[in-house]
Amino acid sequence: MAIPSLVVTPKTAVAAASFLAILLLEGWRPLFPLKKDRWHHLARNATITVIASVVVYLLFSSVKLLVEAQVRANGWGLLGMIPLTGLLRTTVVVVLFDAWMYLWHRMNHRIRILWRFHRIHHTDDAMDVSTAWRFHPGELVLSAAAGLFIIALFGLTLQDLLVYETLMLPVIYLHHSDFYLPGRVDRLLRTVLVTPWMHWVHHSNKGRELNSNYGSILSVWDRIGGSFRLRDDPDAIVYGVKGFEDEGWQTVVGMLRTPLA
Ligand SMILES: [Zn+2]
Ligand SMILES: [Zn+2]
Numbered sequence: 001m002a003i004p005s006l007v008v009t010p011k012t013a014v015a016a017a018s019f020l021a022i023l024l025l026e027g028w029r030p031l032f033p034l035k036k037d038r039w040h041h042l043a044r045n046a047t048i049t050v051i052a053s054v055v056v057y058l059l060f061s062s063v064k065l066l067v068e069a070q071v072r073a074n075g076w077g078l079l080g081m082i083p084l085t086g087l088l089r090t091t092v093v094v095v096l097f098d099a100w101m102y103l104w105h106r107m108n109h110r111i112r113i114l115w116r117f118h119r120i121h122h123t124d125d126a127m128d129v130s131t132a133w134r135f136h137p138g139e140l141v142l143s144a145a146a147g148l149f150i151i152a153l154f155g156l157t158l159q160d161l162l163v164y165e166t167l168m169l170p171v172i173y174l175h176h177s178d179f180y181l182p183g184r185v186d187r188l189l190r191t192v193l194v195t196p197w198m199h200w201v202h203h204s205n206k207g208r209e210l211n212s213n214y215g216s217i218l219s220v221w222d223r224i225g226g227s228f229r230l231r232d233d234p235d236a237i238v239y240g241v242k243g244f245e246d247e248g249w250q251t252v253v254g255m256l257r258t259p260l261a
Helices: 010-028 038-074 088-110 112-122 129-133 136-153 158-176 182-187 194-201 220-225 250-259
Strands: none
Touching: 010 158, 010 250, 038 129, 038 136, 038 158, 038 250, 088 112, 088 136, 088 158, 088 220, 112 136, 112 250, 129 158, 158 194, 182 194
């Protein structure tokens, strides 16, 4: 089994810097100024992400290396057929993997067993940057298992995945944030990226809004897939999932139990 590196990688540096910057922006200009204790909320979401990350690491770190080695040795995958290098390869990888993330997220809303795990991301009734961490270990295990097939199908390397994740983290931190990004700035950003004004709608407790805006980095997939939706009154959105309003679902034990409800 690979030993976790304690060295600060570009991915962890980008993730930490963007998370802290957004935390400051949320304190300066929040969409919901009266939200409940943000530090308590952050601590709960941090706990669930640590639990989920440890489970995924223990189950998948070695398997991922083995699958990648097989992909390289056998020349598997679509990208193995086209000689791409440098920025062109990075662009193709980001576009392909982001399309997969859109489809996977959409499946998480449509397939009952996947939704049972995914819904803890949506039961958060006080969304902010830390909601980007709030995933059930079961969802991340299923996502990592499906990801192994995608690695083989596209012929991805672990370096490709690292580049994608390094680009994705600041975008998902921003679009979960409680920072009230001015509408005109959001409009400009969402010509390319998934933005807060889009993702706030995705966390609404209204079914039609919940089942929209599935994108991770690029906004184009929701436009193509007919799932792009906006509201001009984001401060009137009620976050959460109907039936999970009880405070007990916000605790770490409550989050872990949510798939069984
Ligand atoms: Zn979702
Ligand atoms: Zn979200």
